[in-house]
Amino acid sequence: MSATTTPWLDFLDAQGGRLSASTTPEVIGFHDVAAPASNFVAPLTHLGLMSATGDDAAGFLHNQLTNDVEKLGTAEARLAGYCTPKGRLLATMMVWKSADAIFLQLPREIQPAVQKRLQMFIMRAKARLADVSDAVVALGLAGPAAVAALAPWFPAPPSTAYGVAHADAGTLIRLPDADEISRFQWLTSPEQAQQAWPQLVQTLQPAGAQAWRLLDIRAAMPMVVQATQEQFVPQMINYEVLGGVNFRKGCYPGQEIVARSQYLGKLKRRMLPAVVNATGVTPGAEVYASTDTAQPCGQIVNAEASGDQTHCLVELKTAVLDEGATIHLGSADGPLLQIGTLPYALIDPT
Template identity: 50%
Template sequence: MASGYLCTVPEQAILLATGDDAASFLHSQLSNDVLKLGEKEARLATYCNAKGRMLASFLMWKSGANIYLQMTQDLLPAMQKRLQMYALRAKIKLSPATELFALGLGGSKAQAALAPWFSGLADLAVGGKLDATESCFGCVLRLADSLGQPRYQWLLAEAQALAVWPQLAAQLTAMPSEMWNLFAIHAGIARIEAATVEKFVPQMVNFELVGGVNFKKGCYPGQEVVARSQYLGKLKRRMYLAHSDASALAAGSEVFSSADPEQACGMVVNAAINPAGGVDALLELKSALINAGSLHVDSHPITLLTLPYALPNEEKTEEKAQEQAPASAEKQ
């Protein structure tokens, strides 16, 4: 896997936003800055309810005046309906971008495999977007590394994807599409699924640590709760990388600790089978209990692994929190 792999991206759908007000409307609804989203970048974002709970998580990018929101497939109909409902008189049209097909590539050889269609890949940083030298071959997004190796998502028409697959497969190891979810888990990037809608505020799944929340962008649904969670007091719940010997784990399943066996201490955010055995998962947990006793899901013991990024020291005095909080947060 380290040398290079190739797969289709599973269980994902893309919502296309067009119209004169597309950027300004989405900016007013999402947790990240849409107005400043450039042509050469991709950003994470979330859509929250009024209580700051995540309704969906997105990978978003821009092409011309068009804005694309990629999410888990089971959420697209509800997200399209909800966003369109709140658009009111805004000049925006939302429609599934069914013409786009997503290929996932990673490992040390992925850059060389993509080179025939993209120039400048060596300079493409995480969060970058690069258009193909020929427009019919779409664009590539540089995603967060996983297992110490780069990841790319190539978005193009299905016909072109079928055409380039043999050339890519000659250089990279073709893998089942489910492996893409495993790599996303090891990148520490949470994906909201139908089973976890409205279960978490962004910080509970480390979303602000991976660039999914902009605390200076202005109002959006749930912003007051998200800002208060960030600047006041201590964040008591975080997301952790874990392994289980179970044959499968489902998103939304409850996690229990032997230190407090009567009530759940967390929830499975995402999970994927590891070919080496068992299941790897992202778990949202009460931080106070991660070292207080053994963890388990459905009687299967849980072993915590190391995330690819550090969790901050959450201890804050009230005075320090007030110093850190921007004026906009205090007024929300």
């Protein structure tokens, strides 16, 4: 066990969960059993959660994030980004609303710093930010058996991506499918999660966060992590295609540059899925085109190992693919990236 612990982590440890050695531990698996590709439940302890409350909370966040928060309803969730004044993403997040708070979910490793930066700009606004990462448990459920497993608490789960259902047992959010595998996040109290766990694992196999992140990659859903902060304008990782940018809302940090990237000519960098026969691949690692050995043509956005391979999302100069170049990890003669196809269409501005 790590020195940093909570009743929820203690419970998972007692259930056979293997925890990473970190100040913010994540579950890396259960009972040394290989992670399943579907029909699993995973504690998402790698994700942090902020709440924003107060009369001005929606307006404050609306002026800081890339998406519309003021018109966010309680039956939907949205992606949003938080940018520097130069339009580079400090964070990507999922945002949803309850009757009395707005929630922002993002990687736990960057959540404290992002919260501190947002706090600096509250000033006289009637808004309060709080870290509720330990007060709210996030469970990821995936596969055709997930709906039946959730039925005792959510008999009518959301049927469309980013739909939200609220109940006494917490909040349920439908995530985009990954290769036709349905996915849900259940946000609830640690007590409710501990009570539900034995029943959930009768139907779903317990799994570590890696299984969930692999599905994120298969769905081509990027996440900015510590190693990639300030590396991407939203369009470089397809964030506007995924609904994470609203070009009709008012100003926010970096808005002018994000808008200019959208409307001044064809976008020159995009994100694509890839598989590489290598392990130890990490976000931020540079990739090179076979046609240019001198400088990188992009970098890894997210990566998860699966056996001897790593599945990744990679941000690239689109021109290198148009030229027919092959893409390699680390150097122009490094391991070959097998570039895949996105599960959604890219629509460049005209």
